[in-house]
Amino acid sequence: MQDLKNAPIGIFDSGIGGLTVAKAVIDALPNEDIIYFGDTARVPYGIKSEETVRSYALEITHFLLKRGVKMILIACNTVSASAKEEIIQAAGDIPVLDVITAGTKNAVSLPKHNHVGVIGTLATVNSQAYSKSIHAYDPTITVTQQACPILVPLAEEGWIDNDVALQTLHHYLDHFDESGIQSLILGCTHYPLFKDIIPKVLKDGNIEIIDSAESIAESAKTKLSELGLLNESGGEFRCYVSDRPQRFHELAERFLGRSLNGVEVVSLG
Amino acid sequence: MQDLKNAPIGIFDSGIGGLTVAKAVIDALPNEDIIYFGDTARVPYGIKSEETVRSYALEITHFLLKRGVKMILIACNTVSASAKEEIIQAAGDIPVLDVITAGTKNAVSLPKHNHVGVIGTLATVNSQAYSKSIHAYDPTITVTQQACPILVPLAEEGWIDNDVALQTLHHYLDHFDESGIQSLILGCTHYPLFKDIIPKVLKDGNIEIIDSAESIAESAKTKLSELGLLNESGGEFRCYVSDRPQRFHELAERFLGRSLNGVEVVSLG
Structure with missing residues (x-):
């Protein structure tokens, strides 16, 4: 031992x-x-x-x-x-x-949760892996996903808080403002680098950001x-x-x- | 035969x-x-x-x-x-x-050329391959290179003429306006997709765009x-x-x- x-x-x-x-x-x-x-x-x-x-x-x-x-x-x-x-x-x-099970467990354990947002690469979103994982815990939770293919190259370029990063995040995240999600899972290893800027883009300040890492x-x-x-x-x-x-x-x-x-x-x- | x-x-x-x-x-x-x-x-x-x-x-x-x-x-x-x-x-x-030799030959064959711009991936730019190729034809030509890592993912996302593409191109290309380049080689296979938008970003309308393809x-x-x-x-x-x-x-x-x-x-x- x-x-x-x-x-x-x-x-x-x-x-x-x-x-x-x-x-x-x-x-x-x-x-x-x-x-x-x-x-x-x-x-x-x-x-x-x-x-x-x-x-x-x-x-x-x-x-x-x-x-x-x-x-x-x-x-x-x-x-x-x-x-x-x-x-x-x-x-x-x-x-x-x-990371998927870990992020999911974290999201579903938050109180009064009925709508979770997920951002990830195209592959992760297409696989429906987060939806399946969340629904395995609670099939009544609504899941809204968004693929964000530009975020990985932006993170690698170091453009994590400039105008291009902001504009890109607006393209990907603006629709979440009207959606009523209570949390947003950062479903890609690169996305923690945008953890500080994402709350500035989301108009709804109550959305909980869940960092899978x-x-x-x-x-x-x-x-x-x-x-x-x-x-x-x-x-x-x-x-x-x-x-x-x-x-x-x-x-x-x-x-x-x-x-x-x-x-x-x-x-x- | x-x-x-x-x-x-x-x-x-x-x-x-x-x-x-x-x-x-x-x-x-x-x-x-x-x-x-x-x-x-x-x-x-x-x-x-x-x-x-x-x-x-x-x-x-x-x-x-x-x-x-x-x-x-x-x-x-x-x-x-x-x-x-x-x-x-x-x-x-x-x-x-x-593609490098072909793009180079095209650039150096243009009349009265003494300054060529090159955009490409980080690897292409770091390799100095275009500089070496241009200087093999004419060592007196000045070469100004710029790596543009975000352009490949933008092309793959289909964002070839939206606000993010424009802003990204401004980040990468604005310094060429003051540089006096007479041509700009598109030194990456993905870049021909931006051929229509690049002249809108460059203030100098006389810069010849050279498509390696x-x-x-x-x-x-x-x-x-x-x-x-x-x-x-x-x-x-x-x-x-x-x-x-x-x-x-x-x-x-x-x-x-x-x-x-x-x-x-x-x-x-």
Whole structure:
């Protein structure tokens, strides 16, 4: 048990967006060792077929399991939508949490909720994954979704609070003002970067913004605590990527919210 | 020779953006058979290492050569920048043209040119490929480059003439107004979709817009004519992709400017 306590948490994403999840986990669980895998050679997953996404996700799962992780966090919405069951099966006794379930649980637990808004990539929205997940908890909740394909490139360009970002968010979010949603789930790893500007765009100041990255970090903390597996002596962060793209460090540090050392490139598949 | 005349032209790109090149080639050479390969499973190349891009490009080159193409057009700027020499070597006697050389030749052939502007993806701009290519013709020409990472996603979202597109183009292009450029090369396969709006953003109405897709189509026509290899009885277009992404058809038809039938998914590597 002592060994498992000191084992790292595995987090993975199709690329570096999932570093917003790593950031939230480090903030919530500063004494845990973390292994992050970003599949930068094959990003983005959202435009790929479900079959392809599943085979990539299983390769990464095995990579993390070989490194002895005590828990796997699926930071990628596309993987959460298409491959969660396969990963749970592959992981055996190791608990697997995913951003979609975490964000959903957070939304449905808010009081007097009957209408939830969700923004995500085209792939996440088309998969209906958030609708299905929310309706599994409460089929009476109305879900209004909006795909926001421009937000990921804006986040990567660092345009997170300029006129283009504002105008883009107005295009995507203005219809929510009349819709009566009580919460808005940020259903993409990149979107936490817009968390400060979104409330300025939404006219209805009562809409609760649900950050899936924070939600899954809280779920992980609760789960590890339940299992008696909280680490008290760790705090190391290791980052593996399948390719080292241009601007990698600049982007990674923006998403992670701190400096990043010791990135290793590994080949999968 | 008759056989080679009737052989198809091979065109390839990292994804579907190169269909703007296919469109220009169909317009310029309506009687040619064309085989297009879009590496949709592994797009985008621009964020990948040069080594990875080279190995992908060679796989596609061999795919096209096996199908008996009489000419290869590299529609992808990233491949043109990193793998042109390797492809020329692999292709042997089959002529290879690339978008960077074609756009460059077009720019430097304009009268009294001493300052050229280039817009492209971050990878293309960082590679300095257009600067090198222009300076190989005339080292006295000043080249001013601008990376425009948001334009590809805007083109894919279909936001090619709305307020966000205008504002984004102002961010990227306004500095060209004072720069004294005489031409602006659209150094990315997606950018021809903004060809109508860019002159509205540029205050200097004398700046010549150079569309690399049209440039390479003209180069291909000239080359085939020189070699006596113009086809007079073809006109078939076949499209191969390595994955069938979501919205594929909608996007492909927007870029190709016509309807698209008979797309085949093939696995490389």
